[in-house]
Amino acid sequence: xxxxxxxxxxxxxxxxxxxxxxxxxxxxxxxxxxxxxxxxxxxxxxxxxxxxxxxxxxxxxxxxxxxxxxxxxxxxxxxxx
Amino acid sequence: xxxxxxxxxxxxxxxxxxxxxxxxxxxxxxxxxxxxxxxxxxxxxxxxxxxxxxxxxxxxxxxxxxxxxxxxxxxxxxxxxxxxxxxxxxxxxxxxxxxxxxxxxxxxxxxxxxxxxxxxxxxxxxxxxxxxxxxxxxxxxxxxxxxxxxxxxxxxxxxxxxxxxxxxxxxxxxxxxxxxxxxxxxxxxxxxxxxxxxxxxxxxxxxxxxxxxxxxxxxxxxxxxxxxxxxxxxxxxxxxxxxxxxxxxxxxxxxxxxxxxxxxxxxxxxxxxxxxxxxxxxxxxxxxxxxxxxxxxxxxxxxxxxxxxxxxxxxxxxxxxxxxxxxxxxxxxxxxxxxxxxxxxxxxxxxxxxxxxxxxxxxxxxxxxxxxxxxxxxxxxxxxxxxxxxxxxxxxxxxxxxxxxxxxxxxxxxxxxxxxxxxxxxxxxxxxxxxxxxxxxxxxxxxxxxxxxxxxxxxxxxxxxxxxxxxxxxxxxxxxxxxxxxxxxxxxxxxxxxxxxxxxxxxxxxxxxxxxxxxxxxxxxxxxxxxxxxxxxxxxxxxxxxxxxxxxxxxxxxxxxxxxxxxxxxxxxxxxxxxxxxxxxxxxxxxxxxxxxxxxxxxxxxxxxxxxxxxxxxxxxxxxxxxxxxxxxxxxxxxxxxxxxxxxxxxxxxxxxxxxxxxxxxxxxxxxxxxxxxxxxxxxxxxxxxxxxxxxxxxxxxxxxxxxxxxxxxxxxxxxxxxxxxxxxxxxxxxxxxxxxxxxxxxxxxxxxxxxxxxxxxxxxxxxxxxxxxxxxxxxxxxxxxxxxxxxxxxx
Numbered sequence: 057x058x059x060x061x062x063x064x065x066x067x068x069x070x071x072x073x074x075x076x077x078x079x080x081x082x083x084x085x086x087x088x089x090x091x092x093x094x095x096x097x098x099x100x101x102x103x104x105x106x107x108x109x110x111x112x113x114x115x116x117x118x119x120x121x122x123x124x125x126x127x128x129x130x131x132x133x134x135x136x137x
Numbered sequence: 138x139x140x141x142x143x144x145x146x147x148x149x150x151x152x153x154x155x156x157x158x159x160x161x162x163x164x165x166x167x168x169x170x171x172x173x174x175x176x177x178x179x180x181x182x183x184x185x186x187x188x189x190x191x192x193x194x195x196x197x198x199x200x201x202x203x204x205x206x207x208x209x210x211x212x213x214x215x216x217x218x219x220x221x222x223x224x225x226x227x228x229x230x231x232x233x234x235x236x237x238x239x240x241x242x243x244x245x246x247x248x249x250x251x252x253x254x255x256x257x258x259x260x261x262x263x264x265x266x267x268x269x270x271x272x273x274x275x276x277x278x279x280x281x282x283x284x285x286x287x288x289x290x291x292x293x294x295x296x297x298x299x300x301x302x303x304x305x306x307x308x309x310x311x312x313x314x315x316x317x318x319x320x321x322x323x324x325x326x327x328x329x330x331x332x333x334x335x336x337x338x339x340x341x342x343x344x345x346x347x348x349x350x351x352x353x354x355x356x357x358x359x360x361x362x363x364x365x366x367x368x369x370x371x372x373x374x375x376x377x378x379x380x381x382x383x384x385x386x387x388x389x390x391x392x393x394x395x396x397x398x399x400x401x402x403x404x405x406x407x408x409x410x411x412x413x414x415x416x417x418x419x420x421x422x423x424x425x426x427x428x429x430x431x432x433x434x435x436x437x438x439x440x441x442x443x444x445x446x447x448x449x450x451x452x453x454x455x456x457x458x459x460x461x462x463x464x465x466x467x468x469x470x471x472x473x474x475x476x477x478x479x480x481x482x483x484x485x486x487x488x489x490x491x492x493x494x495x496x497x498x499x500x501x502x503x504x505x506x507x508x509x510x511x512x513x514x515x516x517x518x519x520x521x522x523x524x525x526x527x528x529x530x531x532x533x534x535x536x537x538x539x540x541x542x543x544x545x546x547x548x549x550x551x552x553x554x555x556x557x558x559x560x561x562x563x564x565x566x567x568x569x570x571x572x573x574x575x576x577x578x579x580x581x582x583x584x585x586x587x588x589x590x591x592x593x594x595x596x597x598x599x600x601x602x603x604x605x606x607x608x609x610x611x612x613x614x615x616x617x618x619x620x621x622x623x624x625x626x627x628x629x630x631x632x633x634x635x636x637x638x639x640x641x642x643x644x645x646x647x648x649x650x651x652x653x654x655x656x657x658x659x660x661x662x663x664x665x666x667x668x669x670x671x672x673x674x675x676x677x678x679x680x681x682x683x684x685x686x687x688x689x690x691x692x693x694x695x696x697x698x699x700x701x702x703x704x705x706x707x708x709x710x711x712x713x714x715x716x717x718x719x720x721x722x723x724x725x726x727x728x729x730x731x732x733x734x735x736x737x738x739x740x741x742x743x744x745x746x747x748x749x750x751x752x753x754x755x756x757x758x759x760x761x762x763x764x765x766x767x768x769x770x771x772x773x774x775x776x777x778x779x780x781x782x783x784x785x786x787x788x789x790x791x792x793x794x795x796x797x798x799x800x801x802x803x804x805x806x807x808x809x810x811x812x813x814x815x816x817x818x819x820x821x822x823x824x825x826x827x828x829x830x831x832x833x834x835x836x837x838x839x840x841x842x843x844x845x846x847x848x849x850x851x852x853x854x855x856x857x858x859x860x861x862x863x864x865x866x867x868x869x870x871x872x873x874x875x876x877x878x879x880x881x882x883x884x885x886x887x888x889x890x891x892x893x894x895x896x897x898x899x900x901x902x903x904x905x906x907x908x909x910x911x912x913x914x915x916x917x918x919x920x921x922x923x924x925x926x927x928x929x930x931x932x933x
Contacts, residue, residue: 074668075604094601098391101334101667109664 149225149360191460241294241318295467353460357468380410386528412541425454527680555624555767637691641705698921702874725875748834760867789813
């Protein structure tokens with residue numbers, strides 16, 4: 057399990073930069089696609105840029121399964137930093 | 138066949154781009170398959186994955202007398218305008234009200250914003266930043282005195298400007314329109330498209346590798362003229378301007394609809410509007426940017442529309458030579474299309490290797506994409522297409538033949554059936570009425586409108602949508618949706634293409650532009666925000682409104698200073714009278730925030746304390762808001778049982794050039810705008826019962842209004858109620874201009890029973906009250922720095 061600090065920072069990015077309301081976003085909330093909070097490809101660019109700048113992890117071209125939710129993004133960062 | 142009064146022709150061409158400083162240079166280079174794309178040397182590319190751009194070479198644009206201190210985009214524009222006028226054997230227009238200037242732009246004065254935020258906060262740069270400056274300065278250069286505005290619809294702006302130019306002529310509102318578009322290459326678009334990963338890391342290759350765009354810059358200008366006027370003065374006629382189609386995707390703020398539905402609607406409208414068939418189109422200058430999303434959608438649209446109906450179609454994208462010139466693209470490409478038509482040679486799509494040609498053969502089917510080399514072909518009719526951020530689509534047809542275009546119907550009455558109002562003193566029409574009637578206006582603290590969850594929930598807007606909107610877009614989305622709701626207009630599959638939008642704004646998305654500029658100034662061009670960049674285009678607000686409302690018809694953002702909020706009403710009336718739509722949302726929106734306050738303070742205009750109209754100050758209270766009016770043709774409104782507040786009976790606009798950002802000396806243009814509006818409404822000054830003016834406390838602004846009213850109304854002025862919606866709400870610029878029209882409609886309908894007003898006597902204003910029941914015709918006025926004015930008659 058990735059540490060909660062990473063998750064908190066990603067959540068903060070999604071709320072403060074991408075305009076998602078905090079009470080609608082848990083760490084396992086689906087981010088993209090149907091039945092999600094409705095992020096799209098432009099939002100994914102912001103997440104990728106943040107992860108690169110903050111943790112030096114390049115997620116460009118990484119599979120969709122790593123962008124399911126905050127948990128999966130944090131796991132990817134944890135295993136690639 | 139199109140009757141001579143409705144015929145519209147091109148009589149002059151001007152262009153500057155990466156492949157030449159004039160039309161002949163650009164055309165010769167296109168004929169030699171020369172690309173203007175190279176590694177940029179003008180913006181910082183550190184850590185950026187691509188450094189290609191198609192920049193204008195040399196300084197031919199920078200040495201035109203009278204353009205000192207102007208932004209690069211305005212200078213590029215005026216370079217093309219000067220060439221087009223000379224080509225058309227036209228000289229200075231000397232204030233001719235029958236001459237208009239319509240210019241497209243996407244990023245406007247970003248070069249000036251870049252200097253302001255990275256080098257020196259020189260206040261002289263401030264009036265150069267908004268898109269508004271371009272058409273106003275171009276009109277100043279040639280002394281045009283008619284309709285002056287900018288079309289700010291991103292990459293479709295240049296094409297829409299020519300379409301609107303032809304519409305103005307067909308409506309009988311102009312004899313000559315200088316139309317086109319201009320944009321300059323700068324850090325904001327470069328960093329923005331970098332953040333979206335939308336730049337190709339090689340020179341772009343439209344309809345080929347589909348790996349991104351290469352940014353260009355430049356300007357195109359076309360002299361669009363009434364056929365009869367051109368013949369009368371013995372002008373050289375290049376070709377006819379036939380029909381056009383403008384639609385909105387209602388889909389996504391940056392990506393086109395993958396199914397191409399509204400793109401195809403634009404193309405089909407252009408063909409049917411022209412009175413021709415698919416088989417008549419010989420050549421299409423495509424949008425062809427080189428991104429997968431655009432080009433795939435465009436392949437689909439072209440095949441769907443033309444396959445089986447036209448087996449001899451040629452299509453090319455000239456962007457492989459000029460780069461993507463954004464707001465200038467449609468204008469530059471229209472010039473290429475007209476040259477192709479008159480020279481009978483097709484410009485090429487560059488960039489295909491032998492292997493690429495094999496792939497192209499599969500994708501192209503029977504369509505000839507003119508790969509690599511120009512080709513001779515006898516052609517009669519050409520089309521130019523542009524598709525934009527915000528989901529805007531535009532298509533226009535040029536031909537050697539006059540086509541079969543219907544004359545506009547000027548008789549249909551246009552009514553106001555819905556109102557959406559967002560102000561610093563509260564939101565919604567009912568709140569505004571309550572403020573006016575009973576409650577009185579509370580003194581709003583900081584004169585900044587706010588919308589939030591209450592409004593979104595009321596209007597059924599979801600978080601997945603509204604989270605993306607910047608403040609300007611939020612204000613516009615809420616007031617627009619309020620107007621639809623108030624008008625009981627339910628947008629559905631049957632009527633979504635019958636309704637369109639004109640957003641009027643003074644500063645538009647200038648705050649997001651400055652915000653983005655500050656971001657990249659601090660973090661570098663490699664670190665722009667993909668989330669923020671789409672909101673830097675002025676038409677984002679209109680695009681979002683299309684998305685949340687489902688409106689798929691006409692969609693234009695018009696910007697030329699504060700009067701744009703009333704200008705939008707006149708523009709929407711034209712769209713309805715031309716039969717392009719049955720209903721239109723006409724809006725005025727501007728925002729007040731720290732950036733705007735700094736810029737207006739830098740100009741010495743923003744007051745620290747509330748300033749009342751006619752107070753003789755040298756400042757005004759900067760404010761903001763958004764007002765949307767739903768306009769419909771009367772037959773349509775009655776058929777759906779709509780409540781009619783009032784009628785938009787007449788509209789007029791005029792321009793008298795004064796220094797950018799100033800107003801003194803332009804008052805006679807207000808007289809003209811008023812006379813034009815009265816003439817359009819078919820009434821005289823004796824029928825006007827009240828005026829909604831534009832006084833905001835600034836003595837220059839206020840005296841232009843009172844002086845003009847004195848000239849127009851004479852002795853009657855003493856007893857004529859003059860209302861200012863800025864009395865309680867400050868100078869909201871386009872929002873105030875549109876609110877004036879809404880206030881008039883609410884007085885005519887009786888929703889506002891009584892209004893505070895002023896009586897002007899000998900230049901002095903005395904406060905009073907006026908009862909609405911006594912009013913049948915209200916004259917609404919608005920002004921714009923630079924010397925443009927609009928006037929409208931709102932009638933019972």
